[in-house]
Amino acid sequence: MTTDRAQHSDRPKRRRRDGLWAIGLLALVIGVVVRLVFTGLSGWPSAVLGAVAMAFWTPWLIQRIRRRDATASGTEPDDIPGMERQILKGAPPPEDPARRQQMAALVDSRQRRLRRNRWWAFPMLALMFFGTSALWFTAGSVAAGSLMLVLAVVFMTWLTWFNLRFDRRLTRMRRLLRE
Known part of the structure; x- marks a missing residue:
């Protein structure tokens, strides 16, 4: 019973961690911070635009990899x-x-x-x-x-x-x- 309860309580945490929106948001934050470190605060518009592109591309790539792995292993993505x-x-x-x-x-x-x-x-x-x-x-x-x-x-x-x-x-x- 405790293992079922422990697994059940871990599900929302796993969904947040594995969700593509969380991965995209993390890519956005990391992209903006890294670009601002290298270009300075005056380059914030290009940092945000580049990071937004990366925030869309990264989850798309991860979803594609998950689908390929799911197909190869016979499970769900x-x-x-x-x-x-x-x-x-x-x-x-x-x-x-x-x-x-x-x-x-x-x-x-x-x-x-x-x-x-x-x-x-x-x-x-x-x-x-x-x-x-x-x-x-x-x-x-x-x-x-x-x-x-x-x-x-x-x-x-x-x-x-x-x-x-x-x-x-x-x-x-x-x-x-x-x-």
């Missing part, structure tokens, strides 16, 4: 965020055989995509970040080049760690689902 959380938290796999099969299909789909895109995504991001740093240095701005270099190293280190961690979690969940 609204179930995908909960399944992702279960994988990331390392929770035990579901007891229901149909749900286990859906989870296994999602794990396989995500791991294939993660490994397939790794070979080009990391070099492209490294080129963008370290290339931007190099451009700042060649333009004569040592401070901006140094800051971008530090950001590039921190971001690429974090991205590598996160990617490997997610791959390990997917592998662990696949192993648990087979047992």
Whole structure:
């Protein structure tokens, strides 16, 4: 009874967190703040316009990914965020055989995509970040080049760690689902 009550009380929280409007609003706020940090307060009109475009594009992209994952796993798009959380938290796999099969299909789909895109995504991001740093240095701005270099190293280190961690979690969940 307490688990049903706990799950029921968590539903509104999950809906808010997984709702596309919340993702769009978060994209809007982050976009405006980041653009204002880089352009200053005088560039607020372009920051808001750019962030509004991003606030519409980000939820559209996430919904598209959820639909593709739902089709691949045989579940509903609204179930995908909960399944992702279960994988990331390392929770035990579901007891229901149909749900286990859906989870296994999602794990396989995500791991294939993660490994397939790794070979080009990391070099492209490294080129963008370290290339931007190099451009700042060649333009004569040592401070901006140094800051971008530090950001590039921190971001690429974090991205590598996160990617490997997610791959390990997917592998662990696949192993648990087979047992």
